Amino acid sequence: MDNNAAGRTADKTKANIYDVAALAGVSYATVSRYLNGHPNVSKSTAARIDAAVAKTNYIPSASAQSLARQRSHIVALIIHGESEAVTRDPNIMTIMATANKRIAQEGWQMVTVMADGDTGVNNITRMIASGFADGYILFTLEKGDPILAAFDKRQIPAVISGTGFKDNVPCPSVDVDNTSAMSDLIRHVLHPDPDHRRIHPAYISGPLNMPGAPERLTAFINTVTEELHPNYNLPISYNDDWLRETGAAAVRRWHDSGVLDGVDAIVCANDTLAAGAVEELHRLGRHVPEDIAVSGFDNSSAATSTMPQITTVDQHMEMRGEVLADIVIKKINGIDSPRTVMLPTELVVRQSA
Structure with missing residues (x-):
């Protein structure tokens, strides 16, 4: 092998800071603080990091160290x-909590910013351009969120939750296979069970301009058409939000x-719509699932807030928060992730259907 080829092979296996952290049994943030001269690292931890650096032959990049000193760690x-x-x-709250926990493990801080309306979008766009966060x-x-344009022409570490709007998303995304998961639920x-068959389902949809909603609706139409009769007249309620009151209003x-007299099952695009549907059916004197079965989507706290559940x-929204945080942390440190990360789903059978 020539010297150039040997150099190329060495480059491919060159250790990075995550290798050092794993070997030393500490977080990336601890290794970063120690290598950049921060005093709040114990002697025993420093000794483990020194040993890991020596064993992996890790060579800190001068440019990376310079950038690390300028980071906000936000x-x-x-x-x-x-x-x-x-x-x-409830999904947003779960993502917020688990992402924050993962980021805190690195010794960094997560801040949450909400944009509501054009003024909020403009303010956040300026914040992104100012380099407020790492x-x-x-x-x-x-769908087509204008905030995404702020990342389109800038090399800013970012990740997005949801791929229901895959076209031209400027950063990696994390989602589930909404179509397959909804199809399994509907079946x-x-x-x-082998002795029970429902043949008159209805559907309460979420807003079709939002991630996941179009795929779930399409899964309902295609699966019911396949399982029942192509000419079955599908009762579908189209809505502008995902709220509990909206599910009740549809029923x-x-x-x-x-x-409703001809319906024996109501499939809902999420759990809050389903919770509203169950509550309204009870008000109307209908029994769930004996008269009409009801299902949701997400396994959020709304799914266990009614009787029957x-x-x-x-x-797995708790997993999504962790994965989102992990992807952006790695990107900040120059480590790329797959363009799309699809998380697993699981059918959760309870008493409502």
Whole structure:
């Protein structure tokens, strides 16, 4: 092998700061602080890091050290949506908590910023351009979000939750296979056991300009058409939000119009819609699931807030927060992640269906 080839092979296996941290049994942030001369590292920890550096032949990059000294050690979680919808969404709260925990493990700080309306978008765009944070986690409730443009032409470490709007997303994204997960859920609702078959399902949709909603609706239409009859007239309620009151209002409209009398199952695009549907069915004197089965999606706290508790799909939002944080931390340190990370889902069967 020639010397150039040997050099190329060595480059491919060159240790990075994460290798040192793993061998020393400490976090990346601890190694970074020690190598950059911060005093708050104990002697025993310093000794382990020195030993790991020697064993891995790790050579800190001068440019990386220079950048590290200029870092804010802040990761910003940017949430774009109406304030009421954001604060009432249990998924966002879970992502916020678990992402914050993961970032704190690195010795960094997560700040959460909400944008509601054009003024909020403009303020956040200026904040991003100013270099306020080292990296960004994005949670948007809208397709074609204008905030994404701030990342389009800048090399800023960022990751986004959701790929329901895959076109031209300027950073890595984390999501689940909404289509497959919803299809599996619907098949269970239609055939909960070999002796039980439901043949008149209805659907309560979330806003179709938001991530995940179009895929879940398409899964309902295609799966029901496949499982039942292509000419079955599908009762579908199209809505502008994901709120509990909206699920209740859809059931009430079907009741007032007589549609509900021909329905034996209601599939909902998320758990809060489903919780509202269950509560309204109870008010109307219908039994769940004996008269009408109900299912949701997310496995959020809303799914266990009603009686009976709601059959749903767990898309592991606690895992999503951790993965989002991990991707942006690695990107800050020059380590790329796959363009799309798909998390597992799990059918959670409860008493409602």
